[in-house]
Amino acid sequence: MQTQIGSDISLAIEYLKLGDVVAIPTETVYGLAGNALDEEAVLKIYEAKQRPRFNPLILHVSSFDQFSLYASDIPESCRMLAAKFSPGPLTYLLPKQDSVPDLVTAGSEKVAIRIPAHPVTLQLLQQLDFPLAAPSANPFGYVSPVTAQHVFDGLQGRIPYILDGGPCAVGLESTIIGFENNEIILYRHGAIPQESIEEVTGMPVRQMSHTVQIDTPGQLKSHYAPRIPLWLGDVDSLMQVHHGKKIAVISFAKRYVYPEPAFQFILSPSADFHEAARNLFKVLRQIDTLDADIILAERFPEAGLGRAINDRLQRAQAVFKNS
Ligand code: TXA
Ligand code: MG
Secondary structure, eight states, X not given: OOOEEEOOHHHHHHXXXXXXXXXXXXXXXXXXXXXXXXXXXXXXXXXXXXXXTTSOOEEEOSOGGGXXXXXXXXXXXXXXXXXXXXXXXXXXXEEBOTTXXXXXXXXXXXXXXXXXXXXXXXXXXXXXXXXXXXXXSSOTTBOOOOSHHHHHHHHTTTOSEEEOOOSOSXXXXXXXXXXXXXXEEEEEOOSSOHHHHHXXXXXXXXXXXXXXXXXXXXXXXXXXXXXXOEEEXXXXXXXXXXXXXXXXXXXSSOOOSSSOGGGEEESOTTOOHHHXXXXXXXXXXHHHTSOOSEEXXXXXXXXXXXXXXHHHHHHHHHHHHHO
16 A cells, blocks of 8 residues: 555545545644544554554544533533643543444443644544544554654555644643543543643542553553663663663753763753653654664653653653563
């Protein structure tokens, strides 16, 4: 199969209506989209990504009105959050309606749903009479794509079309939350910080721990992995431990004396979380093209987007710790 990159929304619609999968831009990362109500199309998503079928997919819709077509028991706190953050990088886990195939939710009674804030994809969704199921458009286990070219590099030959909407403005996946009694449950740190969710709802946010799951997706540890080992922590001490190896460094704002500049990646010289988030996945991919042996990454401050950045770095580290 030839994979084309272009900005033709009508062509993307044609493919989607035929039950094919198309990569779409969102503000977070590129998604690999198919008709969520068509099981054949959903199967193609799992296949193209080589993703295990026990890991469910997020439903993408164009407006909050559509939530009730696919989800039920929508709590007031969800409405409040949607009024503030949707369209945007917040995903809500809600009881699903029968209209959503079990294949999308991997058998769960809950569906994850969000409204992406990308003008191209919103326009696309508005012209469809079905929602799109879309995981990040990377081969399973690799770093999420934040440009059309990244998608091409990973899925070339497996999908017909990549709808190019430019580089992703946020660069980090959506935050995933659920609702329980008087609590918000955080399933995945992401582009909307926990603090903002607490502020809008006035409700406490409880973090789902990483060790409980396998059945609580969002949560496979072996995600976001570059090709070489990554260690997270105090870079100066890590450099001593890994002395003699060819080291690449990822820092928030600091420049180190060693290694040479081409192997140092400062995510935001002005220490801005948004800029750092936008650069993270791009940098992980860049480092994969160098001949480094190992990546040493600073731990970010545990606040705001820093938590989501640490989460992704930790998962990248976990792959090598566990393997
Ligand atoms: O920003 C994003 O969320 C991007 C863009 C494309 O929208 N999507 C994305 O999808 O990151 P994905 O599949 O790479 O990650 C979504 C996570 C998965 O780890 C999945 O396990 C979890 O959401 N998830 C989806 N549906 C779920 C459900 N019904 N119950 C629990 N977790 C769910
Ligand atoms: Mg993903």
